Amino acid sequence: MDETESDARAPAPPPAPEPVGRREFLANALRLGGGVLVFLSGAPALGEDHVAEGYDWTQHRYAYLIDTEKCIGCGSCVRACKAENGVPDGFFRTWVERYVVSPEASHVDSPKGGLDGFPPIQTPFTPTKSFFVPKMCNHCKETPCVQVCPVGASYRTQDGLVLVDAERCIGCGYCVQACPYGSRFLSPTTHTAEKCTWCYHRVTKGLKPACVEVCPTATRQFGDMRREDDPVRLAIAHGRVSVLQPHLLTEPQCFYLGLDKEVR
Amino acid sequence: MPEISGYAFPNDVHVHWSLMIVMYPYITGFVAGAFIVTALYHLFGKKEFEPVARLALATSFCFMAIATFPLNLHLGHAERAFNVVVTPHFSSAMAGFGLLYSGYFVILLLEVWFVYRREIIETARRSRGVKRAFYAALALGTYDTSPEALEVDHRAVKLLSAFGLPAACMLHGYVGFIFGGIKANPWWSTPLMPVIFLLSAAVSGIALLVLLYQVTAKLGRRPIERETVQAMARWLWFFLILTVTLELLEIVLLAYENSDAWHIISQLLTTRLEFSFISVQMIGGSLVPFILLAIVVTMNAYLHDRVRNTLASVASLLLLVQVFSMRWNVVIGGQLLSKSFRGLRSGYQPSLFGREGVIVAIALFVLPFVLLWVFDRVLPIERAAPPAEPSREPAAEPARRTA
Amino acid sequence: MESARHVFRVLFLLLVVVVIFSVGRTFLVPKSYGAYGPYRFDNVAEQAAVRPPQHGGSASCGACHAERLKAVTAGAHRKVGCEVCHAPLARHVRDGARSAPMPVDRSFTLCARCHRRIEGRPAAFPQIVLAQHQGGVEGTACIDCHEPHSPKL
Structure with missing residues (x-):
């Protein structure tokens, strides 16, 4: 989690050069192979930083905060995501899980990803606690999905998102297999890998992702780590947050409050 | 669905x-x-x-x-x-x-x-x-x-x-x-995987050649060399032992370490892959050919050519199935278990x-x-013209076509 | 050397293939590939413009429905965005003008998504057990009695 700390350390001056850790160095060295090939093939002129009108991606580094104690399982986020992004039926860029737990047993469900909310449920055991956990792409820093993409169709942007270039994706599905969170799928319409983009078409216009926009209980929050006074930044910097499957060292950028041991 | x-x-x-x-x-x-x-x-x-x-x-x-x-x-x-x-x-x-x-x-x-x-x-x-x-x-x-x-x-x-x-x-x-190399999937993520693939490749390659050799010899009306079949059977046996040992080791290790995924993998093996893993890959595809090849290898001197060729052919056919089921169990099996480690999907039927x-x-x-x-x-x-050899006893076993 | 001429021939052929491939390849690499890493940088801008935002947020609804928004923000549903119960703005407004009527869902199901007591919700959140609810019968619209924009508990 050293990277996380370096993010949270101090209100970094906007285009702060990141200290190069050993792992990063190795990764860069690995990437160099591809880079050299690209260079030899007539390196492309460095494009402008402009990814959208009036938007400089070096001025932002996004993070996501999910407070599981607030989630009521209404599924508004799942519906909003589908409407905003045209997510194909039966596939999910975000979904909500319900955990019903007793010291002896546990039950998890997510009917249609929570798209229509949750029905009442009877468990064979007497639950002692129960809660909802929204899930989505964690936009990991050390993401296994980008690592395994054979053609450079998956990548991580400078403002901290993991995106898929649907024009270069060959639809091999390796990234889908490599994501430990089940956040990716092969779209039945485009036959390419698809996933949550943190609504990049919204955040580059200063809007929040659709799921955050509609969340009625502020379970979902979206923030910018490059803004000193950002509430999400403050919560991650000062609060006790956890991430999903930390042992895999993927360094997720979705942080959770009140995560239970049952959640994977 | x-x-x-x-x-x-x-x-x-x-x-x-x-x-x-x-x-x-x-x-x-x-x-x-x-x-x-x-x-x-x-x-x-x-x-x-x-x-x-x-x-x-x-x-x-x-x-x-x-x-x-x-x-x-x-x-x-x-x-x-x-x-x-x-x-x-x-x-x-x-x-x-x-x-x-x-x-x-x-x-x-x-x-x-x-x-x-x-x-x-x-x-x-x-x-x-x-x-x-x-x-x-x-x-x-x-x-x-x-x-x-x-x-x-x-x-x-x-x-x-x-x-x-x-x-x-x-x-x-x-x-x-x-x-x-997929750390997300416990059924795949083991350094043994490349070795197992390689050894089972050797098994399938030699098994295929045991069959092809006999078929082509029949078709070309050439004698089937005893030493060749014998040598292939011996190497086949060797690679089979290595492969199956590693295939079992992988699972035994998961179980012994009581890995976080063991409860779901044991379910996978005993429910969804019961037939393709236990029956086909392990018993029909490994144990039986192991015994057949053991006979060929250890009792060489007593075997009639026809018996040896038959035993080697049957073992090879079974091993072709074994290797296929191993590929199936890895590739498909790994996708039947969810990365939630809490669920399995029903078996996959290709169209x-x-x-x-x-x-x-x-x-x-x-x-x-x-x-x-x-x-x-x-x-x-x-x-074109192999030096004419004294024709040996015609091996009558019509080796089966695998395709 | 003389007897190895065929070796040089086949190696030369191989070299020709490699050169043809390497040269041919350069024409196939997209222009912006590698500008910031091993990916096509142009895609970032494409993603930013992949479609117009569908959800506008409650403030955008307030541009036309100022009174309604004021009522909502004063009541218990002040944190609930208009688009949660209605539909994304884009279904109703296009190019700044009304393009289609906003769907209004008066069903019990809509309210139940948040307020039916089910396993999983935080205990402090207002929830209804139908059997214990005055006059509550499944199928009756909640909004017959409750004002949806500013409900009283």
């Missing part, structure tokens, strides 16, 4: 890597396995393998020629397949594919060329017209068959075998790496028709044999 027992992540209910991704390692397994047989002759001087060396090389070549087919049939955008070599992203285990595949293919092409060069030239000299032009082109226009030139060929073949063996091993080990269906898979398996037949037409696998 597949049925789910327990809880699976909602995107985890699809088997994206279908029958074609089972076929791919199965086919490259033959490439590597058959090449190991050629190398045993060319590199390790195992004279018993002389009668199958050229057949093995041709088999390796023919399977290699179609090895990319199942991948392209599987890709969502096959027309972009070249992106893998245009903009390879080398942190991906898959990106090395272009290099490894073409590298090995070049080695194989060269080896075939050097092995057959003399015959190509002789055929060119003997023929006229189009046929002559074709063979002249194959000979690249040089007709040098002096003893020195042939000696160069001989050394080239040796050198190419020396590069080809590690290349073949890497080509197939890398297929295992693709699975072994009959369609791009990734059963019929295409069967066609893919038959195609290399058709290629082998074409290969034999162009570059005869058996030397």
Whole structure:
């Protein structure tokens, strides 16, 4: 989690050069192979930083905060995501899980990803606690999905998102297999890998992702780590947050409050 | 919609890597396995393998020629397949594919060329017209068959075998790496995976050659050499023991370490993969051939040729099934368990028709044999006039066709 | 050397193939590939413009429905965005003008998504057990009695 700390350390001056850790160095060295090939093939002129009108991606580094104690399982986020992004039926860029737990047993469900909310449920055991956990792409820093993409169709942007270039994706599905969170799928319409983009078409216009926009209980929050006074930044910097499957060292950028041991 | 027992992540209910991704390692397994047989002759001087060396090389070549087919049939955008070599992203285990595949293919092409060069030239000299032009082109226009030139060929073949063996091993080990390197999937993520893939490739390659050798000998009315069958059976037995040991070790380790995924993997093995893993891969495909081959290996002196050939053939057939089921259990099995570690989806049934269906898979398996037949037409696998041997007792066992 | 001429020939052929491939490849690499890493940089801008935003947020609804928004923000549903119960703005407004009527869902199901007591919700969140609810019968619209924009508990 050293990277996380370096993010949270101090209100970094906007285009702060990141200290190069050993792992990063190795990764860069690995990437160099591809880079050299690209260079030899007539390196492309460095494009402008402009990814959208009036938007400089070096001025932002996004993070996501999910407070599981607030989630009521209404599924508004799942519906909003589908409407905003045209997510194909039966596939999910975000979904909500319900955990019903007793010291002896546990039950998890997510009917249609929570798209229509949750029905009442009877468990064979007497639950002692129960809660909802929204899930989505964690936009990991050390993401296994980008690592395994054979053609450079998956990548991580400078403002901290993991995106898929649907024009270069060959639809091999390796990234889908490599994501430990089940956040990716092969779209039945485009036959390419698809996933949550943190609504990049919204955040580059200063809007929040659709799921955050509609969340009625502020379970979902979206923030910018490059803004000193950002509430999400403050919560991650000062609060006790956890991430999903930390042992895999993927360094997720979705942080959770009140995560239970049952959640994977 | 597949049925789910327990809880699976909602995107985890699809088997994206279908029958074609089972076929791919199965086919490259033959490439590597058959090449190991050629190398045993060319590199390790195992004279018993002389009668199958050229057949093995041709088999390796023919399977290699179609090895990319199942991948392209599987890709969502096959027309972009070249992106893998245009903009390879080398942190991906898959990106090395272009290099490894073409590298090995070049080695194989060269080896075939050097092995057959003399015959190509002789055929060119003997023929006229189009046929002559074709063979002249194959000979690249040089007709040098002096003893020195042939000696160069001989050394080239040796050198190419020396590069080809590690290349073949890497080509197939890398297929295992693709699975072994996925830390998200506990059924795949083990450093044993490349080794298991490689060893089972050797098993499938030798098993296929045991059958092919006998079939081609029958078709060509040639005697089946006792030492060759015996030697192949012995190596087959050896590789089978190694493979199954590692396959079991992987599971025993998971169980013994009580890994976080063991409860779901044990469910996977005893419910969804009960038939394909326990019955087919372990009992019918490993235990039975192990016993059959043990008879061939340990009781060699007492066996009638016919019995030996039958035992070796049956064991080989079973092993072809074993290796297929192993590929199936890895590729499909890994997708039946959700990364939530809480749920399994119902078993996967490939469609009959369609791009990734059963019929295409069967066609893919038959195609290399058709290629082998074409290969034999162009570059005869058996030397034109083998020195007449005292005909041995005709081995009556009609070896089965595998395709 | 003389007897190895065919070896040089085949190696030369190989070299030709490699050169043709390497040269051919350069034409196939997209222009912006590698500008910031091993990916096509142009795609970032494409993603930013992949479609117009569908959800506008409650403030955008307030541009036309100021009174309604004021009522909502004063009541218990002040944190609930208009688009949660209605539909994304884009279904109703296009190019700044009304393009289609906003769907209004008066069903019990809509309210039940948040307020039916089920396993999983935080205990402090207002929830209804139908059997214990005055006059509550499944199928009756909650909004017959409750004002949806500013409900009283």
